[in-house]
Amino acid sequence: MDSLQGALSDHVNNKRLLIVLDDMWGDALRENGQCWKRFCAPFRSVKDGSMMLVTTRCPEVTEGVRTMDPVILEGLKDDVFWNFFKLCVFGSESSSNHPELEHIGIKKLPKLRGSPLAAETMGRMLSMDLQASHWNFILQSELWELRQGETEILRALRLSYMYLPFHLKRCFSFCAVFPKITNSRRNAWLKFG
Known part of the structure; x- marks a missing residue:
């Protein structure tokens, strides 16, 4: 080193x-x-x-x-976030062809806390099936109720994992087999490896 x-x-x-x-x-x-x-x-x-x-x-x-005051970033403003979310779901900022879905989306949007990453992830999942039953199923999932502390946005990402194809889930499982390498393990590898 x-x-x-x-x-x-x-x-x-x-x-x-x-x-x-x-x-x-x-x-x-x-x-x-x-x-x-x-x-x-x-x-x-x-x-x-x-x-x-x-x-x-x-x-x-x-x-x-830090060596200076931090800049705290907030999520996107509601109107900008809603337009971005619609773009992620419908491919445009118009949702007029889907008023029922718009109503469902507006109610659940606060859970994404203005995060563009969460909007894109959730938007892709919802765009797979433009049926109200699909949207309600995803947006009423138990995962939204899990406590995440400061990183509540991870709920949306965890939910998207549940909808991954099986072969991609296996990749995640395979990677999870390997423990996180700490400095002491890394040093041991360097000495004895």
């Missing part, structure tokens, strides 16, 4: 960088923040004006890595 960090440090030395870390989770701050400090070490010699942009849903990450 030291040689990799040294090579990276040499490569970025005296260069101006923009580093984007998207959807960073709390495990990056393990070992009382030492993991984060090790990650940042190669970037100490970059030019002034370099920036690191971190996106996260975890407040502890915001506190652990």
Whole structure:
């Protein structure tokens, strides 16, 4: 790891960088923040004006890595979100051919909390069958009642997993067999592997 960090440090030395870390989770701050400090070490010699942009849903990450006030992003405004959702479901912003579906969608839209990802995921699922019974079945699923804490949007993604074809679900199951590799396991692999 030291040689990799040294090579990276040499490569970025005296260069101006923009580093984007998207959807960073709390495990990056393990070992009382030492993991984060090790990650940042190669970037100490970059030019002034370099920036690191971190996106996260975890407040502890915001506190652990920030050097300025965070920008809190809210979901899309209701009218913009509704138009985007209709585009995801019907292929256009018009739902006038489906007034019953429009009524069902408007009632359930707040559960997606303005998230474009959730709108696209849910929109694709609902567009598979433009029948009110299909929409009601999906939107009244028990998954909406599960507690998710800060990441409530994952309900929509979990529901979309349920509707994946079997061969794709097997891929997820296969990947889940492998445990998350911790630093100690990674170091053991490097020493003994």
